[in-house]
Amino acid sequence: MQINCPHCQHKAHIASRNNLNDEKTIADLYCNCSNPACAARFVMQLGFQRWINPPVTNTLELAASLIGKLSKADRVALLKEFG
Numbered sequence: 001m002q003i004n005c006p007h008c009q010h011k012a013h014i015a016s017r018n019n020l021n022d023e024k025t026i027a028d029l030y031c032n033c034s035n036p037a038c039a040a041r042f043v044m045q046l047g048f049q050r051w052i053n054p055p056v057t058n059t060l061e062l063a064a065s066l067i068g069k070l071s072k073a074d075r076v077a078l079l080k081e082f083g
């Protein structure tokens, strides 16, 4: 992940991270600007927003749960369709 200094727009380095929740989806990133003429230090906030694709394990669990609710006849029909 690239962080840019909000003052001079040069690259900045993440010096440390302070997680703000147990899931580690929200964090303060303590950053140092790499431009020696600026040398600013600042905090950026990182936050999880949404899934674009859910994790594979979630998809498999969801599929297994749905298939488990089908009748045996529907499962056989499903296997014929995708097998």
Ligand SMILES: [Zn+2]
Binding pocket: 005, 006, 007, 008, 009, 010, 033, 034, 035, 038, 039, 040
């Ligand atoms: Zn800077």
